[in-house]
Amino acid sequence: MDNVRHMTRDTADPHGPEQYDAERYVLGGCMHNPRDIDTVRGIITRGDFALPAHELIWDVIVQLHGDGQPISPLTIRLDLERRKELQRAGGLAYINQLGDYSLDAEYHARIVRRDADLRAEADLGRRIVQQATSPDAEPGRAVTFIDDYLKRQQERSAGRSGDPADALLAELLDAASLDNMPTLEPLVGDLLHLDSLARIIGPSGHMKSFVTIDIAGHVGTGMRWHGHYVRQGTVVYLVAEGARGIRKRVRAWEKHYGLKMDNVLFLPRPVQAMGPEWDTLIEAMRRLQPQMVIIDTQARVSVGVEENSNTEVGVVIERIEELRRATGACVLVIHHTGHVGEHGRGASSAKGALQSELHVSKKGEDARNTIVTVKVGKQKDDEQSGDLQFGLKVVTLDGEAKPDGRPVTSVVLESLDVRPAEEVKGTPEWLVGVLHKAQVPVGWGSPRVIKWCAEYGIQMRKDKIEEAVRIRKRKDSFDEAQDARIALPPNLPRDLESELPHDQGGSSREPEETRRSNLPPTPGGAPGDVPPRPPSPRPASKAGGGTEGDRGTGDADGPPCTICDRPINPDWAARGYDTHIGCDPATGSHPDHPTHPHDDAPHDAA
Incomplete structure (x- = not known):
């Protein structure tokens, strides 16, 4: 040991284990000399300890001292076991180790207080810098942070006096003082906020991790998240579940957006909250001070915890809250829903601690027709925004292939609300094109179109289908809409007329000859002959036998009209017509040269 160079307290690493020695000496000294507890309580409070484990041990020491119980590693261990917090406090070995720290508790309590004050000042400086560099920074807002800091210092001083009543009175605020309380700072629009606990829930396999990775990438790079404001910052992603697939998803995201997913750090293993x-x-x-910490998933960091116990889950949530308080970050937890309903699996007490909760669900099995919906399930202090919908885009990873030679692919989210509507499956405009391409009658109302979409696997929200029906009815003509160059869904039959039920506009599957033979005979004709069309009220046109220069003169090259004997336009005749559109079979007149019944001379315009 002679060759070991001992470092003084001043030159030691401020972030090394030595920084907690003062706290250990306070706890160990109070174990050996309980008479010092009241003196130490006048110097520090539980919030002055840097380690949450030390806060727990200090609470037990104060409780035992107040009850007049002996204070020793054994009694502390028994009380922690009763509270089910022994592991959070470091375990039995650590409690016994504190017995070796038996120096002056009062002296080291002053060191703990000094370090706590320095941390508070460092936090104040960090918040001022963040505010000054944010996109919506305004002069003077930093004063709020300073006032809040001074208020907290007064509360801490009152708490150190040793009188709990003084500490509580110092925390009371009048109505005017509420304006000095810090407000929520947005991280992702109105969905996620700094210094808050949030959760994403959804059934297994419903794209929760894809949504979370997408959010992380946008926060790390500072890009707007599908139209929502984003505050750029460091993201720490605790990949406690599905770590092997995270690389492929990140690479697909980077290729899709054409940039690296900077400022996002991954820990590919779980850390148990207990x-x-x-x-x-x-x-x-x-030390890192990230803007966002993601825990994927809650179940994987709380192994051994009874998920249906509000007491045990409450302890896990408190541990996660300690992480939030230490960083001021948005701590986003991923959790599964139960088998029934849209609520998070297990105990319901966790939801009460959340600032925000987002529900993620998907419909569709194939990436080409899958719709991912993000619904705001809870927003404690803000108005709940509308649902967000996303499609999936398949991305092929460059230079990678499976053993059988097939390319390696993944998917990324594409907003159905931000991209041009006509390009995105699942929008009303897209459905309009599909319906016209499939020759679904324009006169169908929303119920029939909804039923039709369900039969052919087109999964869309009811309000979007209703909007598509309204758009179709606003179209000038069905022919114009049929020209839309929009591809049909891959599972939609090409021959819609033969696939649709007969009562929904489809074919009865009878041969043409059979259907025509069932028609009643026309006067003077054979069974199956098509009855003549009734006269059209429309005026004659060039296509119907007239010309622009002389609407009463037909085309000499066309066959004669069977009513007025004037030539018909050849193109019109080629379509199977043998009369002009407006010829009246009762009078035998051409529409531009009307003839009164029983009169061979044209009527005068008067």
Whole structure:
């Protein structure tokens, strides 16, 4: 040991394990000399401890001292076991180790207080810098942070006096002081906020992780998230589930957007919230100060916790809250829903602690017709926004192939609300094109179109289908809409007339000859002959036998009209017509040269 160079307290690493020694000496000193507890309580409060485990141990020491119970590693361990918090406090070995720290508790309590004040000032500086550099920064708003800091210092001083009543009175605010409280700072639009606990829930396999990766990439790079404001910052993604697939999803995102997913850090393993390593995670995040911490999933960081117990889940949520308080970040937890309903699986107490909750669901099995919906399930202090819908775009990864030679692919989200509507499947404009291409009658109302979409696997919201029906009815003509160059869904039959039920406008599957033979005979004709069309009220046109220069003169090259004997336009005749559109079979007159019944001379215009 002689060759070991001992470092003084001043030159030691401020982020090394030495920084917690003062806290250990406070706890160990109070174990050996309980008479010092009241003196130490006048110097520090539980919030002055940097490690959450030390806060727990201090609470037990104060409780035992107030009850007149002996204070020792054994009694502390028993009380922590009763509270089911022994592991959070570091375990039995750590409690016994604190017994070796038996120096002056009062002296080290002043060091703990000094370090706590420095951390508070550092946090104040960080918040001022963040505010000053944010896109919506305004002069003078930093004063709010300073006032809040001074208020907290007064509260801490009152708490250190040793009188709990003084500490509580110092925390009371009048109505005017509420304006000095910090407000929520947006991270992603009105959906996610800094210094808050949020959760994304949804059934297994419903694209929760894809939505989360997409949000993380936009926060890290500072891009707007599908039209929503984003505050750029560091993101830490705790990949406690599905770590092997994360690389492929990130590479697909980078290729789609053409840039690296900067400022996003991944930890590809779980850290148990009830284990001692969680305190290490909290300290690491305290140093890094990310804007966002993602925990994917809640179940994988709370192994062994009774998921249906509000008590045990409440402890897990408190551990996650400790992470939030240490960083001021948005802590986003991914969780599964139960087998029934849209609520998070397990105990319901977790939802009460959330600032925001987003529900993610999908419809469709193939990437080409899948729609992912993000619904705001809870927004504690803001108005809940409308649903967000996304399609999936398949991305082929460059230079990668499966063992059988097929390309490696993944998918990314594409907003159905932000992109041009006519390009995106699932929009009303897209459905209009599909309906026209499939020759669905324009006169169909919303119920029949909704039923038709369900039969052919087109999954859309009811309001979007209704909007598509309204758009179709506003069209000038069915022929114009049929020219839309929009592809049919891949599972939609090409021969819609033969596939649709007969009562929905489809074919009865009878041969043409059979259907015509069932028609009643026309006077003077054979069974099956088509009855003549009734006279059209429309005026004659060039296509119907007239010309622009002389609407009463037909085309000499066309066959004669069977009513007025004037020539018909050859193109019109080629379509199977043997009369002009407006010829009246009762009078035998051409529409431009009307003849009164029983009169061979044209009528005068008067």
